[in-house]
Amino acid sequence: MDRISFIELPQDKxxxxxxxxxAAFTDFINSHCKYVRKIVGDKISQPGHDRVAGFVIDMFCTGMIDVANEFNVPTYVFFTSNAGFLGFKLFMQxxxxxxxxxxxxxxNSDSTIPVPSFVKPVPTKVFPLVIQTREGLDYVMSSARxxxxxxxxLVNTFMELETHAIDSLLEDTTIPPVYPVGPILNLEGSAEKSSENDDIITWLDSQPPSSVVFLCFGSMGSFDEIQVKEIAQGLERSGHRFLWSLRRPPSDQTTRAPTDFEDLGTVLPEGFLERTSGIGKVTGWVxxxxxxxxxxxxxxxxxxxxxxxxESLWFGVPSAAWPMYAEQQINAFEMVVELGLAAEIKLDYKKDLFNPxxxxxxxxxxxxxxGVRRLMEDNDVRTQVKEMREKSRAAVVEGGSSYMSIGRLIQEFKQNIS
Structure with missing residues (x-):
């Protein structure tokens, strides 16, 4: 698109x-403010330049608000999590x-508290691990302010999914206006082609409709050998077909990113792969x-x-919640307890990425x-997820709730430069 230009920032050393x-994470992001300041300054100093209608920044880059203020330009934050968690974060502040x-x-207590963005009281056991330490709490409070x-x-959600949460945010005059603009998804996925990927899809092609449990724990998700064996036993006992993305924990604290196992047999129970070869597939990245x-x-x-x-709602696939880090416990609570769109495995499971x-x-x-049995056999959850699938797709087409929300946002951008 010739109306969109991309400018690559230097990486600050x-x-x-x-x-x-x-704190180091925040320092690193804020160290790039000087580059953004220079790029915008150079742009507006050129003769006949277009006016800057606003900054749209990621939720982790709130330090850029100060840069926008220097140019007397409004800032819009793209909040890539949900409205329920946004309300939780601001209420904590x-x-x-x-x-x-x-x-x-x-x-660190064992209680529940009312949070405006949730209908049901939120148990403290699902509070994010980050606010249980002074350093983490300081970071979250600073970000909320x-x-x-x-x-x-701008929130990556849609009105039909989080009606109560969005309404509660809109009614609170101390909070900036909220625009639900989702679901914003990369439905192309990874463009990477490999024989392993082809093998996964070929295996899925041979399975009956809606019969496979898919286990995947994100780009930072991994478990030690004890937990891996428990997962394997649980899957085997459930009797359900499965595709399991199993990643190896990082070997050092500098990368923190999981990798694929060279030999899955070294971490799985003896004979597991042989016993489940007809109904299960264990692989690395998927x-x-x-x-x-x-x-x-x-x-x-x-x-x-x-x-x-x-993504799971978009495709009408019900989830079983096993949160690990960041705000995922709140997400799990919302999906399972608040909205009834997921089954529970363990809502209060927490993994410290900095101290595994x-x-x-x-x-x-x-x-x-x-949890797997509830996931695959609870028809009430399955029905509700199928209904939400249609609502998620309707939200982003012309006339849909998020489509209209983006339209109002565009009008606001226009007013900024009129």
Whole structure:
């Protein structure tokens, strides 16, 4: 598209001032403000330049609001998670700043609290791990305060999915206007072609419709050998067909990214691959969109990353919630308890990406078997997910709720330069 130009920023090489992980993350992003400032400054200094109608920034890049303010330009934040979590995050900041609530103490308690963006009280056991430490809490509170400085917040969700959450945000005059603009998905998935991918699709082609449980835990999802064996036993006991994306935990703390096993037999129970060869397939990385779109996939055991959940709804595949990090516990609570669109495996499972050995919780084979059975056999959830599939697709076509929301946003952009 000739109306869209891409400018590649230099990557800043300055070492972060802070050694603490979350603070270093913020330092790294903010170190690029100077490049954005220069690019925008150069652009508007040219004769006959177009006026800048606004900055649209990622939810992790709220430091760029200060740059936009220097040019007297409004900022719009693209919030890539859901409206329920956005409301939760802003409400936590209200409790902290306005009511002097000790959020670390609260998040480590065993209770439930009313949160405006949820109909049902939220149990503290599903609060994100990040707000249970001082450093993490400081990061989240700072981020929430910056969100309030935006002119508006664009959320990757749609009105029919999160009606209560969106309404609660729109009614709160202390929060910038919210525009539901989703689901925004990359339905092309990965363009990467490989014999392994072809093998996965060929195997799925040979399975009955809606019969396969698909297990995939995101780009950072991996388990130690004890947990892997429990998953294997749970799958075997369930009797359901399965496709399992099994990744190896990172071997060092510098990458933190899982990799594929060279030999799956070294981590799985003895004889498991042989016993399940007729109904199961264990592999490494998978093309998630292509798998969820396949007619043979009937359920998705997911880490509850919001993008993955939107993809599963788009294709009408019910999920079983096994959250791991970030805000995924809140996502899981919303899908299972608030909306009834998923089955539960373990809503309060948490993995510390910065200290993986700190996680001592093992989800048992019995819990996994039970969750898989609910996922594949609960017709109420399956029916509701199929209905939401149609609503998600209707939201983004002409006349749909998100289509109209984007139209209102475009009008606002026009007003900024009129």
């Amino acid at each position: 300055t070492p972060p001032v802070s050694k603490a992980p979350m 209200t409790l902290c700043d306005d009511q002097n609530q000790d959020l670390i103490e609260l998040s 910056k969100l309030r400085e935006a002119k508006a917040i 093309p998630q969109v292509a798998v969820l779109a396949h007619r043979s996939v009937g359920g998705f055991v997911s880490h509850c990353g919001w993008n993955s959940l939107l 050995k700190a996680n001592k919780v093992v989800v048992t084979a019995e819990e996994i078997e039970s």
